[in-house]
Amino acid sequence: MTVTFKDVKADLLDKIAQGIMAPGTLMPNEMDLAERYGCARATVNRAMRELADEGIVERKRKAGTRVRKAPIRQARFSIPIVREEIESKGSEYRYALIDRTLQDVPDWLRGRLALKPGQEVVRVVCMHWADGIPYQHEERWINPEIVPAVLEADFSANGPNEWLLAEVPFSNAEISFMAVEATQDLADHMGCFAGNALFRTERTTWLKETAITFVRLTYRRGHRMTTRY
Amino acid sequence: MTVTFKDVKADLLDKIAQGIMAPGTLMPNEMDLAERYGCARATVNRAMRELADEGIVERKRKAGTRVRKAPIRQARFSIPIVREEIESKGSEYRYALIDRTLQDVPDWLRGRLALKPGQEVVRVVCMHWADGIPYQHEERWINPEIVPAVLEADFSANGPNEWLLAEVPFSNAEISFMAVEATQDLADHMGCFAGNALFRTERTTWLKETAITFVRLTYRRGHRMTTRY
DNA sequence: AACCCCGTTAGGGATATACATAAGTGTATA
DNA sequence: TATACACTTATGTATATCCCTAACGGGGTT
Known part of the structure; x- marks a missing residue:
């Protein structure tokens, strides 16, 4: 059997894990x-590149490759669509629209979205x-300039999330996780008490x-959001 | 200039973003x-593979490559060391040990860590x-079977996080994010009130x-945990 | 119609080779 | 002695050419 980049990667990872190649x-x-492995440089390159992508090693031209002192421990979260998240747990999904309005962009949101006043x-x-x-409780603001179809969209049957995914194929984003105390309104919807700690993503x-x-x-x-890495 | 895999990747991404290559x-x-691009297959392969790694497209042998209907939106978090997190914000870091005990593994933890009773x-x-x-308040349990040095370690000056990083070079992990209501003890330490919503990672x-x-x-x-993707 | 087998096809991957580029290192010059 | 420049080196990337393997789909069999 020939030596694959996975073999090389696994062996290097092993040497790092066992401390044979110490951090630094x-x-x-x-x-x-x-x-040493009896393979082509491209094979080693692929193995090392993947280790670098994963934050295990650090590569610099001429300077060589070294094991990271403090490996960039990074977690990858897949952001699911609520419906799929719920149905994948074998639960029955239900959705309801609470409110839909066209309004002037509030000031606090204007900064975030970089929109013009008014x-x-x-x-x-x-x-x-x-x-x-x-x-899950969802509160969303949509910029109709980019997605004019939103003005005609009727969210009474389907959530805006799925609708947007079909409308806007690809995008980049900023996401935050935090804990909040439930307002009375939120508590009413979530079936908990005002002041209860709730997990929120923005x-x-x-x-x-x-x-x-x-x-x-x-x-x-x-609710817990969990991932392995 | 020759066509690089980045050129190919960018162009494909653009075609997807513009809807020229619709989801599915x-x-x-x-x-x-x-x-079509006037390059080698390996170049296209690398571009497509990276798009697949990022969850934009889906590849299957024989079946070909298709644009993901619902792109796996994944966020990458780097898990920093507290000291660095604080110092990188230009703040002064201070640490204190509250308690350090050797105890029988509690039942709820035994399941998590797959340890033997007693x-x-x-x-x-x-x-x-x-x-x-x-x-930040830190509560940690360490298995001395893997890291016997922990029995002699003195955590009065430095946190166990940094100590462990130096001791254990590499590892895999499971991480959870959630919101909790502060206990009275936690509130005392954090300078807030019991019942306040706090962000927690396990x-x-x-x-x-x-x-x-x-x-x-x-x-x-x-506290907010934020990332871009 | 249901089942099994096999050919075809698209991606997965290894290799040798060539050239590009960032960044240390050493050398020559002011 | 300090600075500028050239050289060297390790990684980054492109290419052509192999061969491998999963899996779709067609064709024959039960």
């Missing part, structure tokens, strides 16, 4: 490793249930420098 | 694209301040199937 160590260069935005408030129990989505939407997702009490 | 579309195969673990509780204001760290440590980090009121 300068690793052998690609040519030497290729010879510009109008669509505000949508809705709820998502799992097996009839409140799961996301601003952009299409090439122009803000599309800002969304505030508040989860039911006790 | 089957993209041309690598050979055809290579010909096994002893080191429990460390400490605080991290930024400019003299409470920043992390279990493993070294090849064996648990090393479980840590519970609770942040000061109003």
Whole structure:
């Protein structure tokens, strides 16, 4: 069997994990490793590049590759669509629109979305249930300049999230996680008490420098967001 | 100038963003694209592979490559060391040990760490301040079987986080984010009121199937964890 | 119609080779 | 002695050419 880049990667990772290559160590260069493993330099390169992408090692031209002193521990979260998140747990998904208005962009949001004063935005408030129990409260503002179809969109049957995904194919975003105390209004919707700690994510989505939407997702009490890395 | 994989990637991304290649579309195969861009198949392969890694497209042998209907929107968080997190904001970092005990592993933790009943673990509780204001409360359990040095370690000057990073070079982990209501004890330490909503992360760290440590980090009121993607 | 087998096809990957580029290092010059 | 420049080196990337492998789909069999 020939030596694959996965073999090389696994072996290097092993040597790092076992402390044979301690953090800070300068690793052998690609040519030497290729010879040692009996493979092509491209194979070693791919292995090392992936290790670098994962933040395990640090590479610099001429300076060589070294094991990171403090590996960039990075977690990857996949941001699911609520419906799929709920249905994948085997629960029944239910949705309801609470409010939909066209309004002048509030000041605090203007800064976030970099909009002009007096510009109008669509505000949508809705709820998502799992097996009839409140799961997530969604409050969203959409910039109709980018997605004019939002002015005609009817969110009574489907949430704006799925609608937007179909409308806007790709985008970049900024996401924040935090804890908030439930307001009375929120508590009423979520079936908890005012003041209860709730997990919230806020996301601003952009299409090439122009803000599309800002969304505030508040989860039911006790919700955890989990990932492995 | 020759066509680089970045050129190809950028162009494909652009075509997807502009809706020229709508979600669900089957993209041309690598050979055809290579010909169209005037480059080698390997170049197209690298571009497409990276798009696949980022969750933009989906690849299957024989079936070809297609634009994801719902792109896996994934956020990458770098998990910083508290000291660096605080100092990078230009604040003064201060640390204090609150408690350090050797105890039998509690039942709820035994399941998480897959330890034997009656096994002893080191429990460390400490605080991290930024400019003299409470920043983060840390409660940690360490498995001394993997890191025997922990039995002699003195955490009065430095936090167990930094110590562990130096001791255990590499590991995999599971991390959770949630919101909790402050207990009276926690409130005393964090300078807030009992019941206040606080942001918490819990992390279990493993070294090849064996648990090393479980840590519970609770942040000061109003803390946000933010990332771009 | 249901099932199995096999050919075709698209991506997965290894390799040798060539050239590009960032960044240390040493040398020559002011 | 200090600075500028050239050289060297390790990684970054492109290319042509192989061969491998998963899996779709067609064709024959039960």
